Amino acid sequence: MSAPSPTAVPSFRSRIGCDARSGYYAAPRRYRLHLSLSCPRSLRIAVTHSLLGLDDVLPVTSLPAVPDAPDGGHQELRPLYEASSHQHPGPAAAPVLSDTWTGTIVSTHAPDILRDLARRFGDRGPDLYPYGAEEAVENIGRLCEQGITAAAQHAGQPDGDPAARDTALATLLHTLDALERRPASQRYLLGDEPTLADVELWVTLVQLDTVHRHHLDAAAVTRITGHPRLWSYARRLTAHPAFGAHLDLDGIARRHHAHCRGEEAAGAAVRIVDWAACAGEVSRPASPTPTRACRSRS
Numbered sequence: 001m002s003a004p005s006p007t008a009v010p011s012f013r014s015r016i017g018c019d020a021r022s023g024y025y026a027a028p029r030r031y032r033l034h035l036s037l038s039c040p041r042s043l044r045i046a047v048t049h050s051l052l053g054l055d056d057v058l059p060v061t062s063l064p065a066v067p068d069a070p071d072g073g074h075q076e077l078r079p080l081y082e083a084s085s086h087q088h089p090g091p092a093a094a095p096v097l098s099d100t101w102t103g104t105i106v107s108t109h110a111p112d113i114l115r116d117l118a119r120r121f122g123d124r125g126p127d128l129y130p131y132g133a134e135e136a137v138e139n140i141g142r143l144c145e146q147g148i149t150a151a152a153q154h155a156g157q158p159d160g161d162p163a164a165r166d167t168a169l170a171t172l173l174h175t176l177d178a179l180e181r182r183p184a185s186q187r188y189l190l191g192d193e194p195t196l197a198d199v200e201l202w203v204t205l206v207q208l209d210t211v212h213r214h215h216l217d218a219a220a221v222t223r224i225t226g227h228p229r230l231w232s233y234a235r236r237l238t239a240h241p242a243f244g245a246h247l248d249l250d251g252i253a254r255r256h257h258a259h260c261r262g263e264e265a266a267g268a269a270v271r272i273v274d275w276a277a278c279a280g281e282v283s284r285p286a287s288p289t290p291t292r293a294c295r296s297r298s
Helices: 040-051 075-084 110-120 134-155 162-180 196-210 218-225 228-238 249-259 275-283
Strands: 031-035 060-062 096-099 104-107
Touching: 031 040, 031 075, 040 110, 040 196, 075 096, 075 104, 104 110, 110 196, 134 162, 134 196, 162 218, 162 228, 196 228, 196 249, 196 275, 228 275
Parallel strands: 031 060
Antiparallel strands: 031 096, 096 104
């Protein structure tokens, strides 16, 4: 089982406002993102950053896949944390949105960072956080967090109560069933354009296959694969440059093994998606039919 995240409670939660009266306001190259792509929170932000085309507006500093400080943080971020909070007691963890004008941290809370990118810097790309769709986006986020991630973690606890594990697996499968039944006519979760809901679900599915699957038995993983539309959706998004280009499979594996507290189960042998093959589609023209290499199971 993976170790709990050292950033479960964010240290900094300022927001970017509409104009100069708000203190922090959107200005080209004022802010910088510090991201480790092996971290699911950072991966969500990186995908959102690319969907919005913010390379020349909001620079990104890439951090190592495995945090290199003894407390689980990144040594490179320690000066920022100390400048923002003297003798900061916790780890200097990613993700971070920093203010280059003051040399301090604006936020370490990924959901707020995602919303601010979409609302304050979102004039170049798709409307990732549409007005009127906030509740729908947040509902997908809760479904991913509770119905997939938390349920998969509980279902994979080797020393947990068997009945509790069965209940958690049932919750996970029920959630996947619900997502499998979404309208076939919609290219994305909420319509014809991607939103933060798609970013959330894609990263959650990546983590389910590359991390949580390793602690489930083979029968459970086989049942998880039985959602062809959902995994086809995941493969299609992986072939999108804003998604697949940020997928650091080796980094995810190294981060998992560095923090994992549980034993590997038989489900580790049942791969769901060939993510590397799908991400390889980023550099090739789209094909009207799926390639044989980009398959749902191996």
